[in-house]
Amino acid sequence: MQILTTNNATSPVTTTTPKKEPFLVIENVSKIYPTPTGPYTVLDGVELSVGEGEFVCLIGHSGCGKSTLLNMVAGFNTPSDGEVRLQSKAITEPGPDRMMVFQNYCLLPWMTAFENVYLAVDSVYPDKPEAQKRAIVNEHLAMVGLTESADKKPTQLSGGMKQRVAIARALSIRPQVLILDEPFGALDAITKEELQEELLKIWQDYQVTVLMITHDIDEALFLADRLVMMTNGPSAKIGEVLNIPFPRPRNRAQMLEDPEYYNLRNYALDFLFRRFAHDDD
Numbered sequence: 490m491q492i493l494t495t496n497n498a499t500s501p502v503t504t505t506t507p508k509k510e511p512f513l514v515i516e517n518v519s520k521i522y523p524t525p526t527g528p529y530t531v532l533d534g535v536e537l538s539v540g541e542g543e544f545v546c547l548i549g550h551s552g553c554g555k556s557t558l559l560n561m562v563a564g565f566n567t568p569s570d571g572e573v574r575l576q577s578k579a580i581t582e583p584g585p586d587r588m589m590v591f592q593n594y595c596l597l598p599w600m601t602a603f604e605n606v607y608l609a610v611d612s613v614y615p616d617k618p619e620a621q622k623r624a625i626v627n628e629h630l631a632m633v634g635l636t637e638s639a640d641k642k643p644t645q646l647s648g649g650m651k652q653r654v655a656i657a658r659a660l661s662i663r664p665q666v667l668i669l670d671e672p673f674g675a676l677d678a679i680t681k682e683e684l685q686e687e688l689l690k691i692w693q694d695y696q697v698t699v700l701m702i703t704h705d706i707d708e709a710l711f712l713a714d715r716l717v718m719m720t721n722g723p724s725a726k727i728g729e730v731l732n733i734p735f736p737r738p739r740n741r742a743q744m745l746e747d748p749e750y751y752n753l754r755n756y757a758l759d760f761l762f763r764r765f766a767h768d769d770d
Contacts, residue, residue, distance in 0.1 A: 510577050512541035512698060513562070513666065518571035520557050531557050533724040535571070537717065541665075544692055544699045546709035549719030550761065555702045559668050562700060563589045575666065585613045588659035589668040592675055594651040596643045602650075603639040606630060606658045613662040629657040633687065649680035656688070660695065667692075669701040673708070682741070685711060689739065706757045709733075710750060711741060718760050729760060 515537040522529045532554040539545055547555045560566040561573050564583035573580045575587070596605050606626045614622060630639050633653035643651055652672055659667060672688075673681040685708060692699055703709050709716045716731040731753060735744055744750050 510574070511538035512543075512576060513539040513700075514572075514574045515539075515558070515562070516572050516574070518558070518561065518568045518573060520554065520561070520566070521569040530724045531722060533726050535726055537727060537730075539698060539700065542696045542698055544701070544712060544714045545717060546701050546703050546713035546715075547717045547719060548703055548706065548709055548757070548761070549725070550721055550765070552722045553719040553725040554722055555719060556670055559589070559670060559700055559702060562666065563587050563668050565589075585662050586664055587666045587668060588662065588664040589670065590652070590655045590659050590672050592671040594643070594648075594655045596651055596654055598643050601640050601642055602630060602635055602646065602654045602657075603627075605643075605654055606661050609658045610661050625661055629661040630654075632660070632691065633657045647680075648676050649684060652676065652684060653687075656691070660691065660697070663695075664697065666698045666700065669699065671702050671704065674704065681708070686741075688712065693738065706754055706761075709757075710735075710753055711739060711744065716753075716757065718757060718765075721765050728765060731757065 515535055518532060518535040519530065520532040522531065535554075535558060537545075547558070549555055557566060561568055562575075562580065564580050564587065567581060580587075596602075597608070600608065603626055606629060607622065610617075610622050610625050614625075617625075627636070627639070630636055633656055635650060635653050635657065638646060638650060643654075646654065656672070673684055676684065688699075689712060691697075701709075701712065703712075706716075710733055713733050716733060717727055718729045718731065719725050720728040733753070734749065735747070
């Protein structure tokens, strides 16, 4: 619990420090699409501030606009109203300061793992010497444990290995924000846990800001600093934000023994399945 204190002592000098804007700001963002039956509001007045180096997970039922929101952070989409800013600069288009990793990997099937990562490095750093670009690729493939699979094409890689390539490609250009849209949703439970651990290590080593969509409450509680819970669409907005109190580095077994873990888990479940139960009609 944050406790605010006041000091009644008087001072002859009053100093005002300008308030620094958060690293990433989503300010009063709405997204409205025209349809034959009239405007359809996907998001309505979304407000969120994210600190530099923070790990934030978003959760909510399908159709609540999570991907739409992160696509606006990535620059693939623009708000109908409001603004998304990174370091006080409005986001209006994609850029190498923000990289996105999707659930379906988005690897070019005719290229090897090395070539898929190299393509990103070469497009962002075309003037770097060839040897330096290749070194960057090899460094990031090694970081995700794929040095020996560098020459394999996606058809020769497992799902977990493909996602490792996608993460290596995203991080190889050193983005300020890493955007993850259910990156582990299609993986088996063991591979998912392995990649969660790997993602946390990369995040801690690189101190990149992470925004991640998940449908897995346990995954969010293990990874995130904060869990942003969306209300149902249409006209979805942020319902509540949970602060995740567990210290880092996190130990999964120790967290599962902590009663607060189950308090937070049950609270999130209650939000999703009672207070904002999905309407299938």
